[in-house]
Amino acid sequence: MTRDADATHRESNDTAPSDAAPTPVCPPFDPRALARRLAIDGAVHWGLLILVVMIIALGRFMTGPTAIVGDSLVVGVIVGWIWLSSVGARAAQQLPIIARAVEIDPAVADTQLAAAMRRPALPRSVRLMLYAHLAGLRHHQDRSAESAAICQAVLSRMNRPMLLGGRLGRGSVNVHMRVQLLLLLAESQLNLNNLAGAHLAIAQLHQTPRTLVQTMQMTALQTQYEVSAGYFQLALNHIEQKIRLAEAMPWPQCGAMHVMLAAAAHQAKRPDLADWLSRRAKLLCTADQLKTFSMRLVGVESCPAEG
Amino acid sequence: MPPPIFEPPTAEQMQAHLSAHALRAPSRWLGFLPLMLGLGVLTMLFFADLGAAALLLWAPLLGLMIYANARAYRLQQLQQRTLRIQELVLLCDYPQSLQLAWRTLPSLATSAALHHQAVACTAQCLTSLRQPGAAIVAYDYLLDRLPLDEPVAYELRAHRAMAQLATDRLTDADQAIRQLRHAHDRFKGATLAAWRRMAQLFQQVRTHHDADAVAESDTLLDELRPLGVEAGYGYGLLAYCYHRSAQHDEDQPRASVQARVWWSRAALLLSPQTLAYRYPELEAMSDWPLDPRIEKS
Numbered sequence: 001m002t003r004d005a006d007a008t009h010r011e012s013n014d015t016a017p018s019d020a021a022p023t024p025v026c027p028p029f030d031p032r033a034l035a036r037r038l039a040i041d042g043a044v045h046w047g048l049l050i051l052v053v054m055i056i057a058l059g060r061f062m063t064g065p066t067a068i069v070g071d072s073l074v075v076g077v078i079v080g081w082i083w084l085s086s087v088g089a090r091a092a093q094q095l096p097i098i099a100r101a102v103e104i105d106p107a108v109a110d111t112q113l114a115a116a117m118r119r120p121a122l123p124r125s126v127r128l129m130l131y132a133h134l135a136g137l138r139h140h141q142d143r144s145a146e147s148a149a150i151c152q153a154v155l156s157r158m159n160r161p162m163l164l165g166g167r168l169g170r171g172s173v174n175v176h177m178r179v180q181l182l183l184l185l186a187e188s189q190l191n192l193n194n195l196a197g198a199h200l201a202i203a204q205l206h207q208t209p210r211t212l213v214q215t216m217q218m219t220a221l222q223t224q225y226e227v228s229a230g231y232f233q234l235a236l237n238h239i240e241q242k243i244r245l246a247e248a249m250p251w252p253q254c255g256a257m258h259v260m261l262a263a264a265a266h267q268a269k270r271p272d273l274a275d276w277l278s279r280r281a282k283l284l285c286t287a288d289q290l291k292t293f294s295m296r297l298v299g300v301e302s303c304p305a306e307g
Numbered sequence: 308m309p310p311p312i313f314e315p316p317t318a319e320q321m322q323a324h325l326s327a328h329a330l331r332a333p334s335r336w337l338g339f340l341p342l343m344l345g346l347g348v349l350t351m352l353f354f355a356d357l358g359a360a361a362l363l364l365w366a367p368l369l370g371l372m373i374y375a376n377a378r379a380y381r382l383q384q385l386q387q388r389t390l391r392i393q394e395l396v397l398l399c400d401y402p403q404s405l406q407l408a409w410r411t412l413p414s415l416a417t418s419a420a421l422h423h424q425a426v427a428c429t430a431q432c433l434t435s436l437r438q439p440g441a442a443i444v445a446y447d448y449l450l451d452r453l454p455l456d457e458p459v460a461y462e463l464r465a466h467r468a469m470a471q472l473a474t475d476r477l478t479d480a481d482q483a484i485r486q487l488r489h490a491h492d493r494f495k496g497a498t499l500a501a502w503r504r505m506a507q508l509f510q511q512v513r514t515h516h517d518a519d520a521v522a523e524s525d526t527l528l529d530e531l532r533p534l535g536v537e538a539g540y541g542y543g544l545l546a547y548c549y550h551r552s553a554q555h556d557e558d559q560p561r562a563s564v565q566a567r568v569w570w571s572r573a574a575l576l577l578s579p580q581t582l583a584y585r586y587p588e589l590e591a592m593s594d595w596p597l598d599p600r601i602e603k604s
Contacts, residue, residue, distance in 0.1 A: 211390060211394070212394040212397055212398070213394075213397075244398070247535065247536045248397040248398060248399075249535070250535070251532060251533050251534070251535040254535045254536070276575075279575055280575055280576065283528070283532075283538070283572060283575060283576060284532065284535065284536075284576075285532075286529070286532065
């Protein structure tokens with residue numbers, strides 16, 4: 001190293017805050033860590049509930065000064081319960097902010113998620129939602145394998161029957177989260193070229209109630225799966241309905257659907273339909289988008305108007 | 308007896324409906340109710356020596372939980388209905404969506420977000436069902452309540468400008484489009500900029516500035532692309548400008564060809580009937596034969 005370079009190096013070391021702690025981000029996903037955190041959360045919540053019941057039950061036998069102790073214990077446990085609830089509520093309030101950050105600024109979302117996940121004794125649903133957002137974040141960061149692993153772990157936890165015979169996936173919020181996770185899983189599997197995994201996720205999506213927007217997303221993923229797997233005729237089934245859904249999609253997705261359907265029609269030897277879809281795709285997509293969408297369909301001969 | 312057919316409201320009916328079911332703040336006492344009940348129960352637990360009867364004091368808390376659950380369920384139902392209204396708009400089922408929005412609006416008076424969504428859907432349906440006067444009332448209502456800098460507000464202003472053009476309020480529309488031009492660079496490439504461009508094109512049609520529309524046509528494909536298939540309306544309007552200028556232009560053959568090219572692009576994205584229903588000016592071209600070779604030229 002020359003003297004000048006050495007001086008510059010020293011100077012930069014002087015100006016940079018040497019003791020600045022690195023911004024915390026979420027570590028690589030480990031299913032055992034998720035299981036451990038959920039077990040701790042559950043133990044704290046159930047422990048407090050059992051304590052309340054015990055104190056109330058024993059309170060009947062307390063008289064005189066011991067009754068005051070019992071009442072104080074009840075108040076203490078209730079205060080503890082309220083504190084826990086407020087921690088959970090604050091984390092729940094952060095969820096929409098994190099969801100937005102995932103779309104706009106993944107680095108900030110990573111930091112926010114790391115901070116939220118460190119909180120102790122979160123409600124189970126909030127903890128799972130945080131992991132669902134982590135799956136979305138990893139998907140945005142093109143870490144499809146990790147995203148798929150998180151989706152699978154969270155989905156398996158959601159399916160597990162809880163105490164008192166309840167299931168987490170009953171409320172509409174949880175159904176919504178389940179569908180979002182399945183959509184993410186299907187897309188991640190398609191990115192990883194794991195067609196069997198994508199098929200499984202799409203099959204589960206068909207059995208879950210969805211909103212129209214989710215149905216559109218599912219249709220797009222299913223078409224991509226069918227075209228990638230070579231089921232061209234299947235991709236063209238109910239074509240009018242698929243085009244109607246595509247027209248309601250935001251324009252890049254609408255264009256992508258047209259490109260995929262055009263490729264399917266070309267392969268299924270329906271030149272008129274392929275030509276009509278390709279001409280529409282050329283109006284709906286920019287040249288760069290057409291190239292990108294065609295590249296997604298690896299191994300499928302592109303449609304005539306595109307080439 | 309068949310059920311009465313739902314007719315889209317007039318501007319006066321829309322005004323009356325919005326005034327009768329305007330947004331209002333939820334009762335302040337409702338927010339304090341859980342806290343007051345909880346404090347009351349705790350105080351009684353401390354001071355009352357009721358033995359086993361103390362357990363009865365938990366009854367109000369139980370009632371409170373049931374009440375809170377019922378409220379949450381009601382809100383969920385309203386969210387579902389608002390979502391259904393939006394879905395019907397997405398599927399272009401405007402009469403059904405308008406009917407549902409009209410009937411749901413009274414229940415949404417204490418939920419600002421849902422109320423705004425329902426009114427926005429109502430305005431969009433009214434525009435699509437060619438009721439621009441009533442749509443302007445709904446847009447005015449929303450724009451009075453939304454922050455001016457919200458991207459949604461810009462988009463609503465573009466839609467209101469188009470409704471104003473449709474009702475011949477040309478000065479108001481011109482002022483609105485001029486104001487939107489300042490925001491154009493900020494939202495370039497987004498849907499909002501595309502709607503502003505569409506409003507400008509519609510203005511050129513309404514004010515017979517065909518030459519201006521033709522002169523700016525080079526960038527139209529890229530500028531309207533974010534609208535998806537709805538860009539077809541813009542291509543149809545440009546085709547109409549070419550068609551009109553072909554009747555006076557010196558370069559008549561070129562203008563005629565361009566009119567057919569843009570019309571075939573429009574008809575590729577939307578049916579000629581749909582185009583002519585939204586913009587009656589386009590009726591003149593709705594029976595033109597469609598040939599893919601024209602569009603490719």
